[in-house]
Amino acid sequence: MLGPVETRSVSPVFVGRADELDTLNDALARAAAGEPQALLIGGEAGVGKTRLVEEFATTACGRGAVVALGGCVEIGADGLPFAPFSTALRALRRALPDELAAAAAGQEEELARLLPELGEAPAGRHDEQSMARLFELTARLLERVAADRTVVVALEDLHWADASTRHLLAYLFRTLRTGRLVVVATYRADDIHRRHPLRPLLAELDRLRTVRRLELGRFNRTEVGRQIAGILAAEPDPAQVDEIFERSDGNAFFVEELAVAAHEGCCTGLTDSLRDLLLVRVEGLPESAQRVARIVAEGGSTVEYRLIAAVARLAEDDLIEALRAAVNASILSAAPDGDGYRFRHSLVREAVSDDLLPGERSRLNRRYAEALEADPTLVAADARVMRLASYWYHAHDAAKALPAVLDASVIARRRHAFSEQLRLLERAMELWDTAPEDVRAALRPVDYTEAFPPCGCDPDTTPLRYLDLMAEAAVAGRLAGERERALKITKRALHLLEEEGDPVRAAWFWVMRSRLVQALARGNGWQELATAQDLVRGLPPSEVHADVLAQVANWSMVHVPGPEAFTAAERAVEYARMVGAREIEMSARLTLGSLIVHSGDLESGLKEMYEVRRQTTENGMTAIAARVYVNLPDALEAVGRSAEAVPILEEGVAHTRKFGLLDSEAWVWGNLAESLFSLGRWDEAATAAGKSERVGQSAIPRGFHATLRAELALARGDLAECAHQLAAARGHFGTHDRAPQHELPLARITIGATAAEGRLLDARTALRRALDEGFPPDTQRYAWPLLLTAAVAEADALGLPATETGRVEVLQDIRTAAKTLATNVPVWHAYEHWVRAELRRAEGYSDPDDWAAVTAAFETLDRPYDLARVRHRLAESLLSVGGEDERDRATELLRLAHAVAEHLGARPLADAVARLAQRARLGLTHAPKQPPAPADQAEALGLTGRERDVLRLVSAGRTNRQIAEELFISPKTASVHVSNILAKLGVSGRGEAAAVAHRLGLFHAERLSSRTAG
Known part of the structure; x- marks a missing residue:
């Protein structure tokens, strides 16, 4: 035995790491002042990451902070998803029960997905926003708990984290805004190979200014000497320090192992193999202790004492002696909660596990599974199903593993751990053919899937099919962001369905494929939707049929609004009502309301959309309500009612943030930026656009944000920024989905930017491309500004010799296109007058009456920038006429236009007004004459x-x-x-x-x- 060294292979003296500890303590001080802190600690295995966190935790507790530790399990799909967060929240609940209960009040059911002690997590349908909603609630929970006290959350071994844990950590690091909170995560740097799933997360977090990253290096010789002295409780021989330093290369854990081995006198002859170095002390244990170590190595990161006893099948005294020997040798240590045991260092566990024979490993997993089935109370209730699935899977027993893995997939889904659900479903598909027929026949889709909706079959007698697993896996992949894997699953499923003769199920997979193709920017999704529509045409109403029609209507509204979209929306509403698909009905009604607005019946369409908002918010349809908060203000903006849209959008921000609907929140911020721009609140618009960028996860919202930024940059004269944002927008939108609501604004900004650079011929090329594509019905909100921008470019270039060729044809093309556009609301009626006046200016005519009519039209609208622009043109026209009255009126108009341009930062407009005033020798700063009334x-x-x-x-x-x-x-x-x-x-x-x-x-x-x- 090791004598006095047995209980002290870890040095009681904390060696080195002064700079790193200062950084952590500084973060603690900043957090105590109300500034949340996020830190990543990386380093190779055994370099001392855990020891540093323990030392910091001790300091934090000494300063009155509450410390919650959580560790990642070593195989993500085999452990409970979000395990480190669940452990940390459980620790917070023990330390601050009342505070955590108050912070979770009203959201207990949702947060129970991470902390089951809060209640029963609801079942129900899951959508794209489910995980984001859980993340938002978790972030706000931590902020509230840390509102009045400093809280440290330390998560270890991030290199083993499941995908859901990684996503949640990234969300926290991006969105924590308030609270006295420190979040620390550690990871093994030497494990992060090129394809490691943690690598993209580290790259993303490196771009965040709020995240500090520490890399722990190895000890130098002096530090190694101090560490050995602490372990041996005596000053070591310098030659021994030199030898251990050389062989350990300064790795703290290897120093410990070599110091203990040297104390035993077995240093000579010790092989250089890492595995042998780690196993040498395990092999020095009594046989019973070695056996227990092998059992613990295969049981999980931490194994409960009663479960060890059930698997080891030793007399209790013998088991305790074996455990004591392993603990005294610093091979095992008691779990922090005192309920089980774990390896003191994961490197030793890996070495012991790798040393197991293949048959030995499967036998141990079988014994774990049998023990857990015989007595489910051996492990915590929330981890039981996952652990059982892992044990049976690694026992290579398909009959037992298939239902166990499916049970675990349901738990993962309920926790919104969709990445883990996908991996478990893939395991189920792997086991499907090897599982006995009677086992498969006993499985029911109602127990394991929710992806494919009811199709008239009896859920109690219909067996689970392989295609059901594929449908569930495709949804899990889409919700987890694993779209490539989901796309491959739909391809395989549709191949299998070619011989099945099941059009409804095939239509479901085609709709799923359409959504995936659009999300991946591989196409606009229409071909897939059209195929689905053909498959259900003529079939009786069903939930799938209603959803196909709703998807077709929504796609058509965006891409080709018109009668076909209207018909599809009406039929979707009708079919959804017939089969009781309430959410599909609300979604289709929202689309229908938008189409009614586009058709010109504004009040009827808006009334329908307001009613959908009322019903969805009252009935808890959070995802559909979020879509209302996007589409209703968008419809208001489309008809020039920007001031009415803004309060609804502000409500939408609160709604989407409350429920963690990130992409919806990004759309709401983008629409808010658009309306604020129209209202002349440009600084607020820039802020809103920036928030859209920060919360948006999908490509399309990011492209929308970049378009808004480009428009603002153009109006303020920053052509370099405009070009940068245009390129970013095109990159996000891709080349496959050219929706008018994206393409026409990009074309308009391109025309304006190239004209501002003096490249009128390039502006004409962009115009010609847009005109060749044509303006679909109900796209006047995008088409009128585009035609105006082109007309202004031609008018501004009047008289330049290089631009005269082709001008007549361009102006005629603009006039012809304008005749096809609706002017059913005041804002677009005003634009019609404006385009007509600019076309006459491009032909060399500038009639004050024309510009007075345009100005009068805009004076009734809440569009100060547009009003300032037309006032500038009216003043220019009045000055060309001459006369004292016209000159006085022009002076006042220019002063008003200049004041607005300066306020908005619209540099090109301000400069144009100043140049005109200078040419006319008018002052812009003198007080205007007092009007008679x-x-x-x-x-x-x-x-x-x-x-x-x-x-x-x-x-x-x-x-x-x-x-x-x-x-x-x-x-x-x-x-x-x-x-x-x-x-x-x-x-x-x-x-x-x-x-x-x-x-x-x-x-x-x-x-x-x-x-x-x-």
Whole structure:
């Protein structure tokens, strides 16, 4: 035996790591000040990562922090998904039971997926947002728990983490915003080979400024000497230090092993093989202790004492003696909760496990499985199913393993661990053919799958089919982001179905394939949807049939809105009602409402969409409600009702954030940016677009964000940034899915950017490409701005010799295209006037009456940038006429336009206005003449009646809430009006707005009346 060294192979003296510990302590101090911290600690196996975390945890506890530790199991699919987070949350619950219960209040069912002690996790359908919703709730839970105290969450062995754990950790590192929280994760750097699944995560986290990464190096000779002295409790011989340093190369764990081996006198002859080095002390144990070590090595990262006893089949005294010998030799250690044992270092466990014979390994797994089946209480209830599936699978018993693996896949799905569910289902498919027929016949789809909806068969008598597993696996792959694997599964399934004669099931797989193809930017998904539609045509209503029609309607709404989309949406609603598919019905009704708006019946369509919002929010259809918060404001923006869209979008941000619907949140932020841009709130629009980029996971929302950024950059004159964002948008959208809502804005920005660079011929090429593609029905919201941009480019280039050739044809093409576009709402009616006026300007005519009509049309709209642009053109036209009255009016128009341009940062417009004023020798900074009546000034500023009321109260010093109370409107609406007023006045604050109102005497008469009445 090892004498006094037995219990001290770990040095009681903490050696080195001063800089790393200072970094961790600094993070602790920052967290205590309310700034969440995220750190990654990497290093080779045995270099001392765990010891560093333990030392930091001791320091943190000494400073009053609560420390929660969690470790990853060594094979992701064989352990409980999210295991390290579950362990850490369980530790937090023990330390802070009341605080954690309060933080989880109202979300216990969802959070029970990670911490079963909170309640029963709900079953029900799962969607793309399920995992994201769980992640968001977990992040907010940790923030709330850490609101009043410092909390340290340490997760070890990230290189073994299951995919779901990796995704959750990445989400936390990206989104933690508040709380006195430190999250530390460790990983083996030497295990991260080129294809290791952790590698992309580390690359992603390296790009986050909020994440600090520490790499632990090996000890130098002095540190090795101090470590040996701590282990031996005596100053070591210098020659021994030199030898151990040379052989260990400074690896802390190897130093321990070599120091103990040297103390035993077996250093000479010890082989250089790592495996032999790790096994030498195991082989020095008594035979019973070696046997127990082999049993523990195959049982999992931590094995419960009672389970060890059931598998070892030793007398209790003999088992305890064997365990004591292994613990005293520092081979095993007691688990932190005192309920089991684990290897003190995972390298030793790996060596012992690798030393098992193939038959020995399967025999041990069988004994584990049999013991657990005989007494399920041997392990924690939430881990039992997963552990049993792993044991039977590694026991190579297909009859037992198939149902056990399927049971485990259900648990993974309920925890939203879709990557682990996919891996388990793939194991089930691997076992399918080798499992006995009677075992397969006893399995029921209702117990294991939810992907393929009911098709009229009896769920109690219909056996589970291989295709059912494939459908469930395809959904799991899509939800986990494993789209390539899911696509391969659908391909195999459709190949099998070629001889099955099951059109409904085949249609389901084609719809799934369409969604995957679009998500991977491999195509627009129409061919797959059309195939599905052909398969169900003429068949009785079913959930699959309704879903096919709903998907067709939604696709058509985006790509080719028109009668066919309308018909598909109506039939989808009808079929969904007939089969009781409530969510499909709501989704199809939302699409139908959008199509009604596009058709011109605005109020009926918007009424339907508002009703869908009410029903989905009241009935907990969170995913469909999120889609409403995207589509309803989008429909409002499409008809120029931007101010009405903004409050709904703000509600949408709260809804999508509450339920963790990341992609939906990205769309909502993007739509909010678009409406804020229209309203002249450009700084807020830039912020919203940035948030869209940060939360968006899929390519299309990211492309939408980049398009918005490009538009803002163009309007502000940053052509380099505009080009960068255009390239990014095209990269995200790909070349396979050219939806008008993406293509037309990109074409418009391209025309504007190339024209701004003086490349009119390239602008014409971009226009010709867009006109050749044509404008599908109901795309006027994108087409009118595109034609306007092209007309402005031609007008601005008038007189340049190189651009005269072909101008007549281009202008005629623009006129012809404009005749096909609807002008059914004021905003597009105003654009029609504007395009017509720009075309006449491109032909050398500039009639003040034309521009006065355009200006009058925009003065009734909440679009200050557009209004400033047309005021500039009206002023230019008036100056060309001459006359003192025209000159005075032009001066005021230019001052208003310049003020708005400066406020927005619209540099090209501001410069154009300044150049025109300079040519006409007009001052932009002099006070305007006092108008004969205050109402005329308000009208000239473009203020609506309601905005005039709000400005009067702003001038009186009222807050938004006080304004809302006095005018019987909501504070949000008051805020919108104030922002619009600031933009129209060209000022940056309420005080400046009040000063302008005072200078112009807008409310002078009202104050006189008030004094007289007093």
